[in-house]
Amino acid sequence: MDVVIRRARPADERDVRAAVRTIWGGQDRVPALFDRWVTHRTGPFFVAEVDGRVVAMGKLTVVGEREAWLEGGRVAPRWRRKGLATALIAHRLAYAAKRGFTVARFSTASDNVPIHRAARRFGFRRARAYVRYEARAVRGEPPGRARPNDARAILRLAGPYVRIPAGWEWRALTVSDVRLAIARGHAFVAGERAVRAAAIVGRADEDSLPVIALGGSGRELRELLAGLRGEAARRGSNRVSLYAADPAARRAAAAAGYRRPWSGAAYLYEKSLRPRAGSGPSPGRR
Numbered sequence: 488m489d490v491v492i493r494r495a496r497p498a499d500e501r502d503v504r505a506a507v508r509t510i511w512g513g514q515d516r517v518p519a520l521f522d523r524w525v526t527h528r529t530g531p532f533f534v535a536e537v538d539g540r541v542v543a544m545g546k547l548t549v550v551g552e553r554e555a556w557l558e559g560g561r562v563a564p565r566w567r568r569k570g571l572a573t574a575l576i577a578h579r580l581a582y583a584a585k586r587g588f589t590v591a592r593f594s595t596a597s598d599n600v601p602i603h604r605a606a607r608r609f610g611f612r613r614a615r616a617y618v619r620y621e622a623r624a625v626r627g628e629p630p631g632r633a634r635p636n637d638a639r640a641i642l643r644l645a646g647p648y649v650r651i652p653a654g655w656e657w658r659a660l661t662v663s664d665v666r667l668a669i670a671r672g673h674a675f676v677a678g679e680r681a682v683r684a685a686a687i688v689g690r691a692d693e694d695s696l697p698v699i700a701l702g703g704s705g706r707e708l709r710e711l712l713a714g715l716r717g718e719a720a721r722r723g724s725n726r727v728s729l730y731a732a733d734p735a736a737r738r739a740a741a742a743a744g745y746r747r748p749w750s751g752a753a754y755l756y757e758k759s760l761r762p763r764a765g766s767g768p769s770p771g772r773r
């Protein structure tokens with residue numbers, strides 16, 4: 488099998504669409520993203536060509552100064568189990584290491600066995616198993632808004648990851664993210680004398696108020712999560728949605744009336760990349 492991995496070109500759209508046509512019941516997001524991804528502006532979008540035809544793909548998205556996010560790994564059904572996904576991951580990791588990225592991450596469903604195997608092969612660790620919870624908005628007292636000097640405590644409690652709303656994409660939470668969230672009224676805290684629970688929310692829409700970072704435990708976290716249901720109502724959303732990884736957050740979510748809409752989890756995998764001496768310049772932000 489003669490495989491060439493190269494950057495996608497606009498003319499690949501037909502093959503890319505054909506390769507993903509049956510994935511997730513025809514609901515795959517890659518066709519909608521193709522035009523944006525093929526510009527390579529947010530990071531390179533690679534395709535694997537076999538005998539002159541594009542049959543597999545994988546994107547590397549720059550999500551932080553030195554953080555690479557791997558997404559869009561797809562192999563056309565009849566070309567699976569031939570090592571194409573593995574080759575595309577290897578290609579992106581080599582690219583990332585060469586460009587001075589210090590970490591690579593990706594997420595996948597808890598039942599996606601081929602990707603778990605690939606993760607193991609490349610030495611990724613499973614950093615989190617995120618379970619989704621949702622709760623209906625209800626009228627009630629919203630939680631306390633964070634103040635500027637809460638930033639460090641929020642970072643410590645709600646970090647080290649922040650979710651990019653709309654999907655299963657995480658990157659490192661920074662103190663500037665927290666400061667911005669506080670300034671926008673998107674950071675909430677609970678605790679009497681000290682911050683014991685913290686949440687950062689993304690932009691609310693009619694469907695949902697998304698919690699994008701969360702931390703703490705016990706009564707304070709439960710109250711904070713219950714309060715966010717009031718905040719969702721205040722913002723005109725139908726529900727609050729969140730991903731909880733640690734047992735304390737999951738217990739607090741259940742106690743605050745949140746339910747799991749499905750039983751699986753989103754696994755977040757992470758691998759540190761050791762930059763080679765003399766490797767290229769900083770990849771820069773998006």
Ligand SMILES: CC(C)(COP(=O)(O)OP(=O)(O)OC[C@H]1O[C@@H](n2cnc3c(N)ncnc32)[C@H](O)[C@@H]1OP(=O)(O)O)[C@@H](O)C(=O)NCCC(=O)NCCS
Pocket residue numbers: 510560561562563566567568569570571572573574594595596599600601602604605608
């Ligand atoms: C997941 C997917 C990309 C894997 O592509 P692939 O080219 O078949 O994968 P590879 O041949 O490189 O195999 C990767 C590993 O998974 C194993 N594997 C592949 N298919 C498997 C299957 N159906 N069941 C169990 N193991 C499987 C391989 O043996 C290999 O493991 P190893 O490294 O321990 O030998 C492909 O199945 C696909 O496009 N699925 C739909 C989209 C998707 O789930 N994308 C990933 C989103 S995170």
